[in-house]
Amino acid sequence: MRFRRLTNEELEPLEEDFIQFLASSHITAKEWLGLKEKNEEKVEELIGLFSDIVLEKVFSKIDCLQHRTKDTIRVFYCQEDKIIMTGLQISDPNKDLTNPADLTVLENPASLDGSVKVFQVEKAYVKERADEVFSMLYKDECQIASKSMFDALVKMYEMTT
Secondary structure, three states: OOOOOOOHHHHHHHHHHHHHHHHHOOOOHHHHHHHHHHOHHHHHHHHHHHHHHHHHHHHHOOOEEEEEOOOEEEEEEEOOOEEEEEEEEEOOOOOOOOOHHHHHHHOOHHHOOOOEEEEEEEEEOOOOHHHHHHHHHHOOOOEEEOHHHHHHHHHHHHHHO
């Protein structure tokens, strides 16, 4: 399995898609019921393959991811061939960038007590794009972000360079 197995709760609304997947694999409803009774390993293999197809499609639609700590926010713009990361680091002990209310700093960085550092880097994918997005979501604990968040940080970066 390339990514992870979808949970039963995630699979339920995809029942029709799964039936189509089985049909495209030349597995009839009767054969599927037989597999469920006699070959759990094959069932798990098919669910794993279906999960990978679904997740690859989901990951291909994700444009931006973010990772926030108390003093740093990084937003990653996942383009087709590379990732551009724009970040903001603050030294204001009264602000916590994990708190949505404190994200107003993006609108007015001059309101901060302490220094502000805005930075940007880009890199080509080491693995396939979907694998990188998966890794960032599940290993690096990133969250899906809006493109407007990335654009706001880029604007701040451009004002400081």
